[in-house]
Amino acid sequence: xxxxxxxxxxxxxxxxxxxxxxxxxxxxxxxxxxxxxxxxxxxxxxxxxxxxxxxxxxxxxxxxxxxxxxxxxxxxxxxxxxxxxxxxxxxxxxxxxxxxxxxxxxxxxxxxxxxxxxxxxxxxxxxxxxxxxxxxxxxxxxxxxxxxxxxxxxxxxxxxxxxxxxxxxxxx
Amino acid sequence: xxxxxxxxxxxxxxxxxxxxxxxxxxxxxxxxxxxxxxxxxxxxxxxxxxxxxxxxxxxxxxxxxxxxxxxxxxxxxxxxxxxxxxxxxxxxxxxxxxxxxxxxxxxxxxxxxxxxxxxxxxxxxxxxxxxxxxxxxxxxxxxxxxxxxxxxxxxxxxxxxxxxxxxxxxxxxxxxxxxxxxxxxxxxxxxxxxxxxxxxxxxxxxxxxxxxxxxxxxxxxxxxxxxxxxxxxxxxxxxxxxxxxxxxxxxxxxxxxxxxxxxxxxxxxxxxxxxxxxxxxxxxxxxxxxxxxxxxxxxxxxxxxxxxxxxxxxxxxxxxxxxxxxxxxxxxxxxxxxxxxxxxxxxxxxxxxxxxxxxxxxxxxxxxxxxxxxxxxxxxxxxxxxxxxxxxxxxxxxxxxxxxxxxxxxxxxxxxxxxxxxxxxxxxxxxxxxxxxxxxxxxxxxxxxxxxxxxxxxxxxxxxxxxxxxxxxxxxxxxxxxxxxxxxxxxxxxxxxxxxxxxxxxxxxxxxxxxxxxxxxxxxxxxxxxxxxxxxxxxxxxxxxxxxxxxxxxxxxxxxxxxxxxxxxxxxxxxxxxxxxxxxxxxxxxxxxxxxxxxxxxxxxxxxxxxxxxxxxxxxxxxxxxxxxxxxxxxxxxxxxxxxxxxxxxxxxxxxxxxxxxxxxxxxxxxxxxxxxxxxxxxxxxxxxxxxxxxxxxxxxxxxxxxxxxxxxxxxxxxxxxxxxxxxxxxxxxxxxxxxxx
Ligand code: FES
Ligand code: FES
Numbered sequence: 001x002x003x004x005x006x007x008x009x010x011x012x013x014x015x016x017x018x019x020x021x022x023x024x025x026x027x028x029x030x031x032x033x034x035x036x037x038x039x040x041x042x043x044x045x046x047x048x049x050x051x052x053x054x055x056x057x058x059x060x061x062x063x064x065x066x067x068x069x070x071x072x073x074x075x076x077x078x079x080x081x082x083x084x085x086x087x088x089x090x091x092x093x094x095x096x097x098x099x100x101x102x103x104x105x106x107x108x109x110x111x112x113x114x115x116x117x118x119x120x121x122x123x124x125x126x127x128x129x130x131x132x133x134x135x136x137x138x139x140x141x142x143x144x145x146x147x148x149x150x151x152x153x154x155x156x157x158x159x160x161x162x163x164x165x166x167x168x169x170x171x172x
Numbered sequence: 173x174x175x176x177x178x179x180x181x182x183x184x185x186x187x188x189x190x191x192x193x194x195x196x197x198x199x200x201x202x203x204x205x206x207x208x209x210x211x212x213x214x215x216x217x218x219x220x221x222x223x224x225x226x227x228x229x230x231x232x233x234x235x236x237x238x239x240x241x242x243x244x245x246x247x248x249x250x251x252x253x254x255x256x257x258x259x260x261x262x263x264x265x266x267x268x269x270x271x272x273x274x275x276x277x278x279x280x281x282x283x284x285x286x287x288x289x290x291x292x293x294x295x296x297x298x299x300x301x302x303x304x305x306x307x308x309x310x311x312x313x314x315x316x317x318x319x320x321x322x323x324x325x326x327x328x329x330x331x332x333x334x335x336x337x338x339x340x341x342x343x344x345x346x347x348x349x350x351x352x353x354x355x356x357x358x359x360x361x362x363x364x365x366x367x368x369x370x371x372x373x374x375x376x377x378x379x380x381x382x383x384x385x386x387x388x389x390x391x392x393x394x395x396x397x398x399x400x401x402x403x404x405x406x407x408x409x410x411x412x413x414x415x416x417x418x419x420x421x422x423x424x425x426x427x428x429x430x431x432x433x434x435x436x437x438x439x440x441x442x443x444x445x446x447x448x449x450x451x452x453x454x455x456x457x458x459x460x461x462x463x464x465x466x467x468x469x470x471x472x473x474x475x476x477x478x479x480x481x482x483x484x485x486x487x488x489x490x491x492x493x494x495x496x497x498x499x500x501x502x503x504x505x506x507x508x509x510x511x512x513x514x515x516x517x518x519x520x521x522x523x524x525x526x527x528x529x530x531x532x533x534x535x536x537x538x539x540x541x542x543x544x545x546x547x548x549x550x551x552x553x554x555x556x557x558x559x560x561x562x563x564x565x566x567x568x569x570x571x572x573x574x575x576x577x578x579x580x581x582x583x584x585x586x587x588x589x590x591x592x593x594x595x596x597x598x599x600x601x602x603x604x605x606x607x608x609x610x611x612x613x614x615x616x617x618x619x620x621x622x623x624x625x626x627x628x629x630x631x632x633x634x635x636x637x638x639x640x641x642x643x644x645x646x647x648x649x650x651x652x653x654x655x656x657x658x659x660x661x662x663x664x665x666x667x668x669x670x671x672x673x674x675x676x677x678x679x680x681x682x683x684x685x686x687x688x689x690x691x692x693x694x695x696x697x698x699x700x701x702x703x704x705x706x707x708x709x710x711x712x713x714x715x716x717x718x719x720x721x722x723x724x725x726x727x728x729x730x731x732x733x734x735x736x737x738x739x740x741x742x743x744x745x746x747x748x749x750x751x752x753x754x755x756x757x758x759x760x761x762x763x764x765x766x767x768x769x770x771x772x773x774x775x776x777x778x779x780x781x782x783x784x785x786x787x788x789x790x791x792x793x794x795x796x797x798x799x800x801x802x803x804x805x806x807x808x809x810x811x812x813x814x815x816x817x818x819x820x821x822x823x824x825x826x827x828x829x830x831x832x833x834x835x836x837x838x839x840x841x842x843x844x845x846x847x848x849x850x851x852x853x854x855x856x857x858x859x860x861x862x863x864x865x866x867x868x869x870x871x872x873x874x875x876x877x878x879x880x881x882x883x884x885x886x887x888x889x890x891x892x893x894x895x896x897x898x899x900x901x902x903x904x905x906x907x908x909x910x911x912x913x914x
Contacts, residue, residue: 032235036237041234041372041422042234043373044455044835044836046837048835048836051372095226096225097218099219099646099803101226102644102646103420103644104226105232105422105423105644130845136843137841138372139812140423140804140808141807142808142810142812142847143811143847144811145804168581168853168854169214169796170186170577170853
């Protein structure tokens with residue numbers, strides 16, 4: 001394989017970036033290696049774990065299966081663009097608050113998939129959440145806190161307060 | 173002999189509290205007990221590194237990118253057994269981008285499994301290194317190999333899933349007599365398949381051998397000091413010349429204790445080329461070359477007396493730990509057997525497959541699955557409900573309380589199928605519901621040999637430092653909570669540093685030892701720092717040192733109350749610094765933690781699909797340092813257990829020894845679609861084992877879930893399923909057989 005690179009523009013988190021990159025690269029590789037955006041994670045490179053999920057024109061895709069060349073000029077959102085400046089997206093806030101992010105390796109993928117769900121469905125049922133993140137796996141959390149975080153983030157985006165379900169402490 | 177002070181403390185829990193006198197080593201912080209009023213401890217603290225994780229700023233080993241960094245890959249044996257006959261790497265070096273290639277085996281060396289490393293290549297780009305693999309010329313003399321422990325010559329004969337053949341001869345007389353005297357006896361065989369750890373971040377590291385002869389490493393590891401030691405000895409360097417970082421780690425579960433052959437290879441390549449070298453395993457390599465939970469065959473014969481008390485317990489197991497032939501032992505909760513004659517035998521059977529490694533409660537989920545399955549059968553023979561039978565036999569006072577609490581919260585009476593194998597009222601004929609339960613036992617109270625630095629600066633900053641890693645359990649947050657508690661300030665104020673071997677030595681994250689080993693040290697460091705802070709404040713204010721104390725975010729000096737920051741300004745430019753140590757454990761309340769879990773399932777008799785509808789855990793971990801972190805551990809372990817019970821199985825081609833499902837599509841782990849309703853109830857116990865009362869938590873909740881689910885399936889379909897994972901083919905076969913026999 002030759003090392004010749006091509007020049008292309010990627011619009012990531014609202015900003016165009018001109019990048020010289022090897023044309024065989026996946027979007028995941030360009031984001032991580034050429035743009036230094038390592039928040040998008042590398043879990044399997046086979047489209048099976050969802051850790052590399054980003055939004056492409058608003059739709060979740062597994063960036064390890066997207067050829068970078070095909071998405072030049074299209075709107076890409078990564079975890080680095082989920083917060084509004086210093087203000088965390090409610091999903092980020094609640095993933096942090098509920099411990100939905102343990103080792104944290106799967107979190108970006110889950111949050112991006114969930115953010116798209118909340119865009120189109122402000123009040124999802126648990127089954128709708130299940131469907132939206134069915135392509136993501138997590139080895140640490142047991143998922144339940146991820147679901148609760150998504151439900152509470154939805155409530156917060158709707159302007160409601162919403163309280164996390166508290167598990168029980170014996171004697172409390 | 174260390175001197176010690178007698179200390180009276182109240183230990184146990186609300187249902188079984190007692191006063192004991194313990195010997196506290198002189199110099200240790202006064203231990204917390206049931207009567208201690210704690211502020212930050214037991215709360216719900218947001219992980220102090222959570223924002224880094226949810227914003228994508230957290231940097232894992234896989235994310236490390238250094239100027240001039242090369243990428244390395246490993247050439248591996250395609251054969252399960254034999255010898256490397258010749259290895260020619262000359263064509264590799266000439267390829268574009270390749271900077272270095274090293275052999276990892278010499279001709280004549282054995283290859284022990286498909287994937288055994290034989291050479292490593294570093295190139296400028298990963299694709300160049302991968303391309304270069306094709307130029308490795310290796311020849312092998314191959315041998316016929318056993319690739320499944322069931323084919324080992326010493327493996328027991330299995331007929332229709334049951335071991336046939338003699339019981340071990342040695343040491344069985346007492347058990348044989350107890351069996352002969354029993355009112356009822358039962359016998360059965362249980363089988364478990366290999367599970368892989370499946371950490372989301374694969375194994376690997378970046379190694380940078382520098383011009384000054386030092387080696388700096390960023391590793392995905394659960395043992396920073398273990399990796400340092402491993403690399404230092406492999407490269408013949410003093411440990412001080414090796415520095416290992418692991419600030420964020422994408423899971424470990426027992427598979428990431430060492431530098432591994434791959435890590436050593438990366439370090440050696442870096443020494444050759446004097447550039448940083450990155451070597452991360454692919455998902456396939458991670459499944460096939462980075463360890464697993466060994467398979468097991470377990471048979472048990474047991475007896476009960478007329479009252480239903482277990483009087484005989486003969487446990488005989490074989491483990492399948494892969495090529496090392498070691499580490500396949502299984503374990504089970506001993507608290508049912510205090511009135512039984514017992515015997516425990518085990519043999520490991522080697523096979524030409526990747527070696528087993530510790531995996532979350534090594535050996536326990538296997539052993540408890542078999543044990544709780546047999547207990548279920550014994551309950552049936554006694555004509556008792558499974559819960560009542562356990563209450564009768566379980567000698568653990570903590571679990572006695574947990575069984576009752578859990579059963580009530582779970583709705584055991586209502587969920588248990590009184591007529592196993594038949595649909596509940598209102599359900600269609602093909603839906604079979606049932607409930608099961610199982611115990612968890614763990615005996616880790618932590619050990620000595622670590623240190624923690626606590627530093628208080630004059631601007632009010634408080635630091636707590638230890639060189640061990642936080643693999644996602646929240647250890648950094650545990651350090652913050654304990655330091656904050658001791659100093660009477662908020663946990664968010666503590667700056668915690670972990671994951672750098674230049675800091676004081678800490679434990680590996682394994683065996684649920686990290687918290688009980690480190691927590692008392694963290695507290696000791698903060699307690700010492702507090703004393704010095706108070707002394708300096710007293711000196712500055714010219715009051716009696718004994719009259720100064722930290723409380724509620726303030727420093728009280730006689731009749732004056734200073735804000736914490738205000739007080740810190742009095743300490744001067746040299747920070748207060750204290751090094752905490754870990755004293756040995758005290759006698760305490762009990763040497764083990766107890767837990768139990770309940771599961772409700774629905775089985776579709778047409779498709780064989782098992783759905784877990786509800787899981788509930790009650791778990792003791794000594795003092796609950798943070799409720800949120802503790803629940804997180806329990807809930808995650810429950811789903812890993814469910815995944816083991818229903819889905820996970822490494823499939824190896826018996827002829828070639830190759831793993832056929834080394835990816836996440838064909839090796840299924842539980843996903844969001846499988847999620848049941850879940851509840852975790854933390855059951856705090858003042859165990860009096862150390863100054864905090866901390867005990868291990870990572871492993872125990874992983875032990876009960878598979879057994880509870882298997883028992884629930886048995887209750888639903890009326891047939892015990894004794895081979896994990898309980899996939900739909902097994903359910904359908906069992907139902908078909910039951911129909912034939914009807
Ligand atoms: S890395 Fe893309 S799906 Fe796993
Ligand atoms: S938090 Fe570790 S994989 Fe999800």
